[in-house]
Amino acid sequence: MDESQLLKGILEGCVLKIISQEETYGYDIILKLSDAGFKNIIEGTLYPILSRLEKKAFIQCRKAKSPLGPTRKYYSITQLGINHLEEYLTMYQNIIQISNQILFNKS
Template sequence: MDEAQLRKGILEGCILSVIARGETYGYDILSVLESQGFTEILEGTLYPVLVRLEKKKDIQCRIGESPHGPKRKYYSITQTGKEHLKQFVDSYENLVRITNAILYKKDTDTDR
């Protein structure tokens, strides 16, 4: 199974979660994702997701000063984004519960 496809499916929710922790910028988001095990996420993957989230009004962006060079885009979550993040977490937890029940046979049917 291609692990990249599994990760791609949950990346948007993970990015929303990182942004929900507080205003942040692209490189910092990449650093958090990498530190948690998303080691194959590149800028070319992150920025299209950020654009998509902004178009859906899940995040907002502002241009601000950087203490280390040129101006950068800072992202923050919107109320809509908070609601979508909660929906993602609920759906993810349900999917994990169902998947674990199947993979680890946690049901009570022992005749199979």
């Protein structure tokens, strides 16, 4: 099975949730995903997600000088993003409940 298709929507929700907790930047998001157990997430996976979220106006980006060197892009959630995240979490819980009932039903 191609795990990447399954992960695509889930990662988008996880990234949005991380950004909803505080303004952050790409490398920090990768670290938080990795700490949570997503071990193979790289910049080439994350930045298209950030781009999609920004195009949908779920997040906004600002550039600022990093304390350690070059300019960084900092991401924060918008009100539209907060609304979308709430809808996503409701849909996700519903899908998980239905899937678990089918996949793990012993009868």
